[in-house]
Amino acid sequence: MIDTYANGGLEFERFPDLALRSLGGSVTHANDELFAERENLIKPEPSRLLTSFGNKGGHYDGWETRRRRGPGHDYAVVRLGVPGVIHGVVIDTAHFLGNYPPYVSVEATSVAGYPSPPELDNAEWVTIVAKTEAKGGVANGYACTDPQSYTHVRLSIYPDGGVARFRVHGEPVVDPRFLHGTLDLASLENGGRVVNCSDTFYSSPTNILLPDRARDMGEGWETSRRRDDGNDFAVVRLAGAGEVRHVEVDTSYFVGNAPGWIRLLGAQVAESRSTPENWFELVPRTRVCPDTRHRFLTNGSAPVTHVRLDIYPDGGLARLRVHGELTAAARAAATTHWFNTLPQSHARLVLAGCGVDAADAAHAVSERPYATPQTLADSFEDMLPALIGQPRPPVSDPSKQD
Structure with a gap:
């Protein structure tokens, strides 16, 4: 699990x-x-x-x-x-x-x-x-x-x-209207979260997903010293399924306790499952330096929902950045989850901003939760693009047609 x-x-x-x-x-x-x-x-x-x-x-x-x-x-x-x-x-x-x-x-x-x-x-x-x-x-x-x-x-x-x-x-639960383009899929402010970790002896791995650069070693993640043949790791659930373009592994301030090597794996996990299967390499095992921001291009283009950062054999990191784009399906799923969890008054306000009148907005909010992005789309028709932050397609003017 x-x-x-x-x-x-x-x-x-x-x-x-x-x-x-x-x-x-x-x-x-x-x-x-x-x-x-x-x-x-x-x-x-x-x-x-x-x-x-x-x-x-x-x-x-x-x-x-x-x-x-x-x-x-x-x-x-x-x-x-x-x-x-x-x-x-x-x-x-x-x-x-x-x-x-x-x-x-x-x-x-x-x-x-x-x-x-x-x-x-x-x-x-x-x-x-x-x-x-x-x-x-x-x-x-x-x-x-x-x-x-x-x-x-x-x-x-x-x-x-x-x-x-x-x-x-x-x-x-992030407003999906801010999740367009290339972004840090692992960042806490975009909805990423650490879901598993081998060691939290000195500090929390959640620190490596914080938005700003670490100011010292205490603002990163550090494990205890290993006395066996294994290695430490952290698994991050991304903001949603996305195509990873490049990553940053930052060992700033970790001088005598940085890992010797790192590896980054990716996997896509269906909502009905809780265990990633078929991990594949995004970044192969690679030597890293102390007190350095490292940037790596990734090997894969298949969408992933989770990444696993392996550090060898142990040590500390300041930050992990996983830059990429959410898939259209992931953005639609994020929109559904966001809208389902909004309190009623806030949800009605969002719909009003999309041009939905008060009566229709009240009815739409009362129908929650929406099971799938498609049921949400069926309810709002042409309002869905505005709901997820995309401009609505222009309406043609019959008077200007030939």
């Missing part, structure tokens, strides 16, 4: 953290951050214990509000780096022992564009974690079962207190 990779002890932690600052996440606003800034919530590194003091008291590597003396509660709103279906959240209260919130809740919303804080406060919010108990000094994990995709989450703490980190683990 390939869908077995987990970065931690909780099942949903096998999915990437969609809120990470390094993935483009942002804490748009909070109602209070007197003692410690809201931006700390989505830092990629674990919270540190600070021992210094300032004019407002002890410094904390997290978000902390003042003590409430009246009714109400505090909250912070996070814009996800990539929209997605949320499978679980971690509310980490590390180092907050006498000042952690005894209860927490999480809500989510999906909003088009780039709304302001007041617009977000007035959005339609859905509870994905009901008000529940939290403990101090630990990573509190809560599974989520809502099947819709969201763009923002709101963390509420009752009545006040501090949270070190807020992790939002889920499956990226």
